[in-house]
Amino acid sequence: MENMNDSLNILKRILIYENPILFTGAGFSLGAKQSNGKSIPSGKQLKNDIIVNLLKYSDKSEEYNELQDANLADICEMCDTYAPNRLEDFLTDIFSNCIPMDFHKIICKYKWKRMYTTNIDDIVENILTNSKIVVQNLSRPKTTNTTNRIEYIKLHGCVRNPSMGYVFSAKNYIDSMLKSRDYRFNLFGQDIQYEHFIFIGTDYNEINLDYYLKLYENSYSQSTKGTLFFINPSPNIIFQNKIKKIGGHIITWTAEDFAAFLEKEILDESNDIKSGNLEGFYILNDKINDLKKYKAYRSNLYLGNFPTWLDIFHDWDFINKDVDETFLSYYAHITKRNIRHSIFAITGKSMSGKSIYLKRLGLFLYQEGFQVLEFRGKTFDCFSILTFCKDRKIDRLCLIVDNASYYYGALKTLLNIFPTYSQLLILSASRPYFHNRKKYNIITEEFYECNIQNEINRDFAIEIEHKLYDKGYLGFLKSMNKDERIKNIQLSNDVSNVLFNITYGKGFYSRFKSNFQSRFSSMVDGKDLLIYISMFQQLDLSYLPLEIVTLIFQNSTKLVLKEVDDFIKFNENNGISIRNSFLSKLVIQQTSPNQLLSLIKEILINISPQVTENLHTYWNEIEATLMKEKLLRKKLKLSTSSIKNMLFEIQSYYNENYNYWIQVGISEQMENEFEKALNHFQQAEALNPNSYMVQNAIARNFLKQANSCKTFDNAFPYFEEGEIRMLKLIKEREEFQVKAFSTHCYLYEKINFYNNFDIMPSDDDLKDMFDLLKTIIDKTPEDGMSRHISNKFFQFLKQKGKTGILNINFYDLSALKIMFEEYNIDAESLFEDFEIDD
Incomplete structure (x- = not known):
């Protein structure tokens, strides 16, 4: 077995500095009391009680002895035949109104990022009030408001909602595996790929949960995975081998031992350190010292990778004098007039450098004394930002939001509720199409629009030439004198063309196109993945989340990503996009309309559990974009009737979503079916009057x-x-x-x-x-x-x-x-x- 001291050091660091997720199984509940004062039964005891009390086999019978060798899931499945409808009542009586022990209360004191459980009891609910947790025990989230509350996700049902059933039998396990559209399992499938987990009281050997452990094992990159800890006092050899294979840590403790460790080593220190931490945001001020450590940093920015803070901090970006001067003029304006809340919105086409300028201006504001936050999450929560600023006593905040148009409504709210005595300067970037659709949300605020043109003027060409020379990346330009280099750079029209030319040389496009077409035609699953990514690019969605990739391709994820590795790039949000924008057009041109619609449908079905109305999330942006008739018609050349038919095919997944019915109504309206459109709009009205x-x-x-x-x-x-x-x-x-x-x-x-x-x-x-x-x-x-x-x-x-x-x-x-x-x-x-x- 691994060195337990090493595991404990890693565990302690993660508990103090990170926000791991807690996962509890049946062993976590042991020690708690039933409402009648008896101890909660172990799995073995529960199986025995079901055999005797529900199946009515005497403990002296031959059948009883035979059933003792069966597992609990099989015994529960027998109840469907021999004791129908009685098992749920029996389990509800046992696991309702449970009395927690002190160690349960200690574990619940920790500020977990999220909590999952396979238990149906109400131990945690009897410790934490509704102001502390949001219990999710349905296939759809019961509430979207989780600000300052922990989501407690009950995968196998809940005694406080027995009508929805429990997952105990083998059939139940298999059914839940097929419910990837269930919010609980869908979210767990995403979290297990990237988050730190601490498992207590489970051997993780249930059929459905083992499937999700495979998702973790098959995540694309070890660097993006979280660390898994299993608190288990007596792990068997098979369990040890399984955890060793995936790189997890086993700590041979009971739940009480873990609680004692948590109380002694973690709670006070982690609460102090975590005060003011913010999920889904990169806090530049906290990372500056890390950026300084890279003394001889070599960037991949010129190879087409997404910009990082290291690229900006170590001056690998090209500084556009026009953008700098525009921003400095605006900054002087708001400073002189003492404007407390404002937004500087950069717009520009794909590959125009918007993301780079955001970070460059953010670094300038850090040097001016601002606290700088960069939004990297998939859910934008205004109130968590307010809490962060209050906890850290921040009076000057710079908020950076890339691909910001979808969040303009939330940004307007933040500007309006941010304390008047504090300064908030939002730096945003958006592509023109989406910016123009959404800018009405912010047009009434203190707002400046800075449009970036792709063309390269002489001043910018001089800056590019100087930086390429300084960094040793001139490529074929090195054979020219300085004036020739500058002229050549200007003729390239935009920065991406300059970089393609120096990286791959002249003739790159035709060679690359020929190579790509031959490889694309021979791809297996990689072809679908490239189509997914290309559709996102064509529809101006910023990236395809890796969580979706893993949920769709499952155990084949690594192989699929490896198949397309030459054509994609990864960003800081666990997302992927096409490496070169011209590739997306080639992919779409070689894809039939029926295949495009089929893949759009697949994504919409897979993200349906995560789409929550009245909340600013990237999942909602994907949903709204992939359902929008005009976008699909104009950018992917799909017919209105085919789009409408696709929408009807996914009705069961979005039946309670009012935006879905708006889009169905619009598709009817486009075909002059006004009566049908009205019917669908009225369904939307019933859901959100x-x-x-x-x-x-x-x-x-x-x-x-x-x-x-x-x-x-x-x-x-x-x-x-x-x-x-x-x-x-x-x-x-x-x-x-x-x-x-x-x-x-x-x-x-x-x-x-x-x-x-x-x-x-x-x-x-x-x-x-x-x-x-x-x-x-x-x-x-x-x-x-x-x-x-x-x-x-x-x-x-x-x-x-x-x-x-x-x-x-x-x-x-x-x-x-x-x-x-x-x-x-x-x-x-x-x-x-x-x-x-x-």
Whole structure:
């Protein structure tokens, strides 16, 4: 057996400095009392009680002796035949209202990252109140609000919810393995790949749990795995061999021994150190000394890898003077005006260097005295940031959020609830498409938009040449003089082309394309993985989570990732993406629409347990993107009818998800099936009646249906209903972004309605429309939708000979100038692209 002292040192460090997960089995409960004062039975005792009390075999019978050699799962399965419906009542009586021992209470004092159990008893619930834990014992999470509470996940059922059944029989075990769509098992399958675990009271030999241990064994990289500890006083040889094989640690203690260690060595110290720690964030200030240790750091940044803080700290990045000067000017502006809360939003296409600039500016702000946090999680929790700042007494916070557009609603909330006496400067980066869809969430805040162009000007080319020379990465450029190098760099148009050229040389693209196509056609499972990643790239999703890869490919994960290793790269979020953006187009071109839809469906099914409404998570972003009809149609060239059919095929997984029904309604709407669309929007409304997006979708559906009618008499009732609903939204919603979007929708459809049925509006009606329009162009005159609807309104006035209603004496002419310009804007795309968090 391994050296136990070494294992204890590792265990102590992880307990003090990390947040491991606790997993408890039947042995954890031993020592606790039943409600009648008797001890909770061991597995052997429980099996005996079931044989005698439920199956009714005398302890002197031959059958009794034979059944003693069977395992508990098989005995429980016999109950299905010989004592139907009695086993659950029997188990509920034994394991309800249990009385914990002191060692149970000590173990529950620790701030676990999460807690899993195969026990059905309520020992932990009788120690920790609802303010401390969130008990998850259903296939879907009961609540999404886990701020300052520990999720306690009961894999095999719970005596406080017996109607959902227990997992005890062999059949139950197999059924639970097939429930990868169950939130509990899905989350466990993700956690086991990357998190530190401490197992107490289990030999980990249940069939379904052994499957997840295989996931751990087959995780791609040893460096991304957590460490597994098994607290077991008497491990058998088979168990020892199993744990040794996966690199885990066995500590020969009882649960009481572990509790004594925890109380003596860990609790006070870990609570002090963990005060102010933050899950899902990289805390730059805590890592600076680690960054300094690398004296001769050699970066892989120029090979196309994701940027790291080491790259920035050791000056491997290319510093764009334009971005630097823009930010410094903005920083001087907010400093001079004492603006406490603000957001500096960088936008740019893929491979434009956005992620690098975020870290460079973050390092500058660290040097200015800011506490710098970089978001790396999959769930954004504003309140955990507030707690962190309060615990550490932080009064100047820089928050870095890459691929931030999906979190704009949460960032707006954070800006509004952050203490007014403290400074919060958010640095965000997004691709233009998603930024433009979501920016209405932050447009009313102190907000600056910095767009990065891919083109390389001479100043930037000089910086690139100097850095490549300094780092010894000139490649074929070394044969040229300095001026020739600078000109060559400028001709490359963007930084990624420069790096491809110096890394692979001229002719790289054609050679790489030929090599890739031959390898892609011969791939087995790797082909599907490349399609998954390429779809994410084409749809502007930032990365494919490795958790999904392992859940889909299971024991083949290592082999699949090795098969595509030349074409992918890994990021700091346990995610992968395509190494070169042009590859994604090659992959999609060689994939049939049916195969694309099949793989989209597979991902949507696999992530369904993790999609939780009204919470800002990357899982929700994936779901929203892969369901969006317009994106799939325009970027993957899929037909609306096929997208709609795919959505219906996954209905059972999203039946309680209101966004799902919105997307189904939109797909019906695109085919002018307005009655069907309304039915689906109403299902969304039943699930979330207060949702703005639902209410707006219903109102707009009525307006669009009116404009699809042949006659005024048929159209008017629909238009009237839609108008009433839309004006109600405009009047009652305070948020500018929702008021603006509803105004755009309303004016656009109303102008179309007047034109379709050749109606001459009254002057009062036109003035009312103009008053609504002014509320938008006052705030965002240069916005795409403002430009379009202003111009459309002005052209409508000209057509009707009613431009005289524009009283420029009381309205600033400069604000109206956008009306007089022609814009080639696809209005339907503008409306489809708009999204806002409810």
